[in-house]
Amino acid sequence: MCKNSIDSRLKSNIMQKENHISFHMPGHKGRSPFAGDLADFDTTELDGTDNLADPKKEIQSIEREISKTIGSQQTMISVNGASAALMACLLGTFQPNDKIVLSRDVHKSVYSALAYGRFQPVYLYPKKETHYGIYPSGWEMKELESLRKKHPDIKGLVLTHPNYYGICPDIDEMVRFCQRNDILLIIDEAHGSHLPFTGEEGPKSAVSMKADALVHSTHKTLSALNQGAVIHILSNRVDSKRIKRHLNMVQTTSPSYPILLSVEESYRKVDAVRKAVQLWRDGKEKVRETIKKTRFKLVEDFPECRNMVFDPAKLWIDKGGIDNITGLLANQYGIDIEMEDEYTMVAMAGVGTLATDYHHLADALVQIDREYRTYDGERRDNECMAQRKIEEKTRTFPKNKIRMPIWEAVFQPTEVLPPDQAIGKIAGEFVMAYPPGLPIIVPGEEISQELGRCLKHMDQSRWIGLDQGGRISVIKE
Numbered sequence: 001m002c003k004n005s006i007d008s009r010l011k012s013n014i015m016q017k018e019n020h021i022s023f024h025m026p027g028h029k030g031r032s033p034f035a036g037d038l039a040d041f042d043t044t045e046l047d048g049t050d051n052l053a054d055p056k057k058e059i060q061s062i063e064r065e066i067s068k069t070i071g072s073q074q075t076m077i078s079v080n081g082a083s084a085a086l087m088a089c090l091l092g093t094f095q096p097n098d099k100i101v102l103s104r105d106v107h108k109s110v111y112s113a114l115a116y117g118r119f120q121p122v123y124l125y126p127k128k129e130t131h132y133g134i135y136p137s138g139w140e141m142k143e144l145e146s147l148r149k150k151h152p153d154i155k156g157l158v159l160t161h162p163n164y165y166g167i168c169p170d171i172d173e174m175v176r177f178c179q180r181n182d183i184l185l186i187i188d189e190a191h192g193s194h195l196p197f198t199g200e201e202g203p204k205s206a207v208s209m210k211a212d213a214l215v216h217s218t219h220k221t222l223s224a225l226n227q228g229a230v231i232h233i234l235s236n237r238v239d240s241k242r243i244k245r246h247l248n249m250v251q252t253t254s255p256s257y258p259i260l261l262s263v264e265e266s267y268r269k270v271d272a273v274r275k276a277v278q279l280w281r282d283g284k285e286k287v288r289e290t291i292k293k294t295r296f297k298l299v300e301d302f303p304e305c306r307n308m309v310f311d312p313a314k315l316w317i318d319k320g321g322i323d324n325i326t327g328l329l330a331n332q333y334g335i336d337i338e339m340e341d342e343y344t345m346v347a348m349a350g351v352g353t354l355a356t357d358y359h360h361l362a363d364a365l366v367q368i369d370r371e372y373r374t375y376d377g378e379r380r381d382n383e384c385m386a387q388r389k390i391e392e393k394t395r396t397f398p399k400n401k402i403r404m405p406i407w408e409a410v411f412q413p414t415e416v417l418p419p420d421q422a423i424g425k426i427a428g429e430f431v432m433a434y435p436p437g438l439p440i441i442v443p444g445e446e447i448s449q450e451l452g453r454c455l456k457h458m459d460q461s462r463w464i465g466l467d468q469g470g471r472i473s474v475i476k477e
């Protein structure tokens with residue numbers, strides 16, 4: 001293998017990180033039974049193996065077993081993640097020109113489905129009620145009702161539950177609303193594959209609420225390898241054959257047995273998942289207790305979040321004004337964190353997480369807090385404030401003017417322009433922080449003056465859709 005191949009770079013990265021603790025995806029945390037020689041499992045359509053596109057043998061029996069475990073009408077495995085699964089659900093359910101209500105904080109793949117299916121989006125904007133006033137924390141029922149009054153021909157609703165930060169919005173009422181009004185409901189439960197196993201304490205999965213179709217990204221918190229995901233069909237109101245046809249159209253034709261078997265494994269040890277959920281609850285409590293007297297705080301403990309439900313797998317932590325805390329945790333304490341933004345960080349547990357991982361994280365935060373007391377924290381915070389004020393605007397899901405349907409915009413020739421010259425032009429590219437991959441600009445939308453100003457100050461390393469010079473793609477006029 002050549003010296004600079006991805007393989008050797010990955011290997012040296014993994015070796016350097018051998019003793020690191022993972023609070024990021026995938027959920028197996030490097031402790032998967034498939035971590036051995038993957039090549040042994042990697043086969044294709046042979047005598048004795050099945051066909052991914054039309055499973056009749058092993059793959060079919062794996063899907064049936066998972067369906068039984070979950071209580072779905074049918075389950076299909078996607079080896080191209082929740083992204084392909086969500087696209088298949090939308091493309092396999094709606095017709096071109098159908099109006100679909102989308103919560104504006106849906107994942108990028110839902111927008112891809114819009115583009116290929118030529119669906120008309122009607123946006124449901126998230127309420128803003130967390131400490132910072134800017135994170136998507138659920139939706140107002142009356143907002144949905146008023147959208148329905150304005151657009152009586154709405155055919156579907158797509159919601160994310162739980163969201164990337166671990167907020168589990170209350171969607172019971174919305175589910176009932178959809179059932180009463182003949183609106184098909186697709187739930188992106190990518191981050192909540194473990195929710196069917198949380199027991200009485202919850203949070204509840206939308207599986208039990210009887211959404212029509214639902215997607216789980218089993219690699220995020222269960223033990224599947226990256227890209228392992230499933231579609232659960234939960235009602236007769238959707239056409240599973242059409243969804244499967246579209247899954248076959250958007251995902252690879254090559255079966256990945258390592259992924260397929262790892263998805264099967266995720267559901268085989270349901271008791272281990274239940275135990276893991278309890279371990280995460282205890283771990284969160286441990287972190288909460290340990291950091292009580294530090295500058296750090298769980299976001300869910302802010303008074304504004306009192307009535308909100310949070311996912312036990314996520315530790316969403318106010319980072320107390322310490323910039324690049326994830327770099328500090330990785331380099332000085334060997335703890336890798338899923339995501340850091342201006343105010344907070346998201347640490348993510350999975351079935352591979354150990355109780356001691358939480359202890360190490362909690363101790364590291366106490367240590368960092370002690371060290372940072374010797375700095376002029378207030379001055380640092382003030383310095384960051386101006387930047388933060390600009391950046392917070394980028395997470396309010398701006399109500400951009402749609403100048404061209406997305407399905408037209410993605411096929412147009414584009415040019416790149418610096419943000420101030422892009423003001424008033426039509427975006428030719430998605431702009432989003434990744435993770436979590438929730439676009440604030442969608443192709444076809446006009447770049448407003450306010451957005452143009454924000455784009456100028458954004459960190460290109462975290463934002464997808466800006467080139468290295470901070471320029472944005474716009475449609476050529």
Ligand SMILES: Cc1ncc(COP(=O)(O)O)c(C=O)c1O
Pocket residue numbers: 080081082083084107109160163164188190191217227228229435436437
């Ligand atoms: C809310 C949400 N939905 C869907 C996806 C896509 O998941 P996958 O990586 O399995 O394609 C993501 C990815 O992070 C996500 O955050």
